[in-house]
Amino acid sequence: MRRDLRLADNPALSHACARHAQVIPVYILDDPGAAPWSPGAASRSWLYRSLQSLQADLRQRHSQLILRQGNSREQLQQLLHSSGATAVYWNRCYEPALRERDAAIEQWLQSTSITCKTFNASLWWEPWEISTTQQQPYRVFTPMWKHMLNHWRDPQLDGLPEPFPALLDAPASVPLDELKLLPQQRSEPRWDEAFYQSDGSDSSGAHWQPGETGAWHAFERFFEQALQQYQHDRDIPALTGTSKLSPHLQFGEISSAQIIRQLCPDGQPPTDKMINSFIRELAWREFSWHLLYHFPDLPEQPLQPQFANFPWRIDYQSDLARWQQGKTGIPIIDAGMRQLWQHGWMHNRVRMLVASLLTKNLLIPWQHGARWFWETLVDADLGNNSQGWQWTAGCGVDAAPFFRIFNPVTQGRRFDPKGDYVRRFVPELARLTDQQIHAPWAVDKTTLRQSGVVLGENYPQPLVDLQGSRQRALEAWQQMRSA
Ligand SMILES: Cc1cc2nc3c(=O)[nH]c(=O)nc-3n(C[C@H](O)[C@H](O)[C@H](O)COP(=O)(O)OP(=O)(O)OC[C@H]3O[C@@H](n4cnc5c(N)ncnc54)[C@H](O)[C@@H]3O)c2cc1C
Known part of the structure; x- marks a missing residue:
């Protein structure tokens, strides 16, 4: 598990649970593998809480999140060896360094007898599924959005894996605190303490609650309190007029597919102006990932x-x-x-x-x-x-x-x-x-x-x-x- 820290609508997890009597959910913190864009200080503090929440959710299902740190391939190799696992499944990441790393791991697994399969858990349209009429990547948002509206895609969801296989013989796991995700220096803000709520009771949107449950609380708050005025209030910084779903989406605690399904349950493009305006923003996220995929220098080099x-x-x-x-x-x-x-x-x-x-x-x-x-x-x-x-x-x-x-x-x-x-x-x-x-x-x-x-x-x-x-x-x- 990487940028898909949720149990519902998690295609790699569902696939594993449907086919195997034993499933080992694994998170590997591989900073060198993500360099030069390994997670920053604030993201790490979020990640700590999100992993904590995922650990609790898995424990409830008599499973366990196995935490590892270091080179992804080496860690997987050790896990495969110690557990005797016969397959590895993951949801795809699209950052240039992670794509390169994952492709090498996939190639290695394919050269062994281990089954390897990858899935899409974070995008509505994968970057290669959409192109201009000249078969080129989009560089301008509006035509891409029009394409998405004209070829409306009703997202297919996986739901919660049922039954969830209990993990009987868990491999060794590093304690969460050993990953050193929380701020180490006093000068850094205590993102981890001041703004995190554990019970989700906050309705003002001023507090964060990392994890899958928190993501749904944020969505419900937005749906009930802000969506009806979104088009206007989204531009007023003094209001909580937006969803504040961005960190939840970034860590995959909720997916854009789940959100679109909730907002367009009939599988048709939205007719409501506010819903249309909100999904348009989700489409900007799709546009960003489309660009990053096709122009991997985007974080460092100007597109022009x-x-x-x-x-x-x-x-x-x-x-x-x-x-x-x-x-x-x-x-x-x-x-x-x-x-x-x-x-x-x-x-x-x-x-x-x-x-x-x-x-x-x-x-x-x-x-x-x-x-x-x-x-x-x-x-x-x-x-x-x-x-x-x-x-x-x-x-x-x-x-x-x-x-x-x-x-x-x-x-x-x-x-x-x-x-x-x-x-x-x-x-x-x-x-x-x-x-x-x-x-x-x-x-x-x-x-x-x-x-x-x-x-x-x-x-x-x-x-x-x-x-x-x-x-x-x-x-x-x-x-x-x-x-
Ligand atoms: C200079 C700059 C840097 C940014 N850096 C990031 C970043 O690191 N991470 C990030 O998620 N967003 C980034 N954004 C986009 C945007 O500001 C945030 O997505 C948004 O403020 C998040 O708040 P929200 O979830 O309440 O948004 P909402 O208005 O509720 O939108 C819902 C979702 O749509 C997506 N979205 C909204 N606006 C944009 C946008 N302009 N571009 C792409 N996706 C969008 C986000 O996933 C967001 O969570 C950046 C924008 C600018 C101008």
Whole structure:
């Protein structure tokens, strides 16, 4: 088990349970095998809780999750040897390093007498199942979405494996704590403690509950409380207007197929506007994985080759640090970066704003932003993250042009009109009015002082002049185009 930490609708597990009297569920933490994109700190903390939950679910079925650490092939070899197992089944991963590793393991198993079979447990459409009319991979989202609507696919689900074979003679397993998944340094946020709920009683969507049960709680909360207003509320960062299913989807605690089945039980494309709008976002995830599969350099290289020569700034370390710490002096940006640090998650609209500021106003290469997100997001997902950064940096994903540069003040006033989101994460500005809060530098000193704000002392001066840096970004873009 890897990115499929659930029991229901798990095709590899169902297949094994249907054909064998003994099934050994195995999780191998293989960091070198995933390099350079082995899970970041926030993801590891989620993974710890998710494995804990899966262990409990399996125990209830008189089975056990066998944990191992190290080279996947060596660990499998040992397990096969000690257990005498005759078959290995897994659900496919699509990250370039994992594909390469898994292909080598598959080839090795095929050269033995061990049966090996792989399945799809995480995508609605596998990347090779969909292409343009010229038989090319999609590079633009809308035509791919249209294709998905016109060739609607009703996902087939496996349900819970029944009966679930008890594991009588379990092989040795490493204790979960030995995997060292939780933060080791005091300076790291306690993602593992502060925001995790074990009983799922929270209905506000402010807490996380990793694991399959938590994923369904999150889906039910969204279905009952937010889906009916999704199209509007999904853009308002102060609201819990989105599903917050991203980490659950990333770890495969719930699948997009299960969600689509719940929302479209008649097997037809959605006619409801809100459901359509939500499934469209799930299709963006499909698009990201389609791109990553067909363009495996996506996490490192711009999709448009000319961006490899983009004139990024060279001396940007201290600006990068201020961006990471949420100390840019631009309120909605700081709110987003602090939400990321505290919750391991950031609202989509704000992800776009912070990424635009980093790559365009600050002219810092998008790969630095993507790496920081990778470390700090509980939903860090190589497809979505690489696609999201390249989309915002305007370097080739979809039809998003570079010259569309977000203005964080205008965006803040539009999507956080009462300043609630900023007040929540940047409390030092809480006493400014709704109009003032998104641009404190434009407020006179006396008013600022009366509101408890001294720029440069308890809240930073803005890191960049938004108009001037916008102009500089456009000039850099023109320089690249004329090179
Ligand atoms: C710079 C940048 C980096 C991003 N990095 C990641 C990442 O590492 N992991 C990640 O899951 N998403 C990433 N996204 C996409 C998006 O921000 C998150 O998926 C979304 O905010 C998750 O919240 P949600 O589950 O409440 O979303 P909802 O609005 O409830 O959407 C449901 C699901 O659809 C998918 N989805 C939604 N929006 C997008 C999108 N724009 N692109 C691809 N899939 C989408 C996600 O799987 C999400 O869980 C990134 C976006 C940007 C702009």
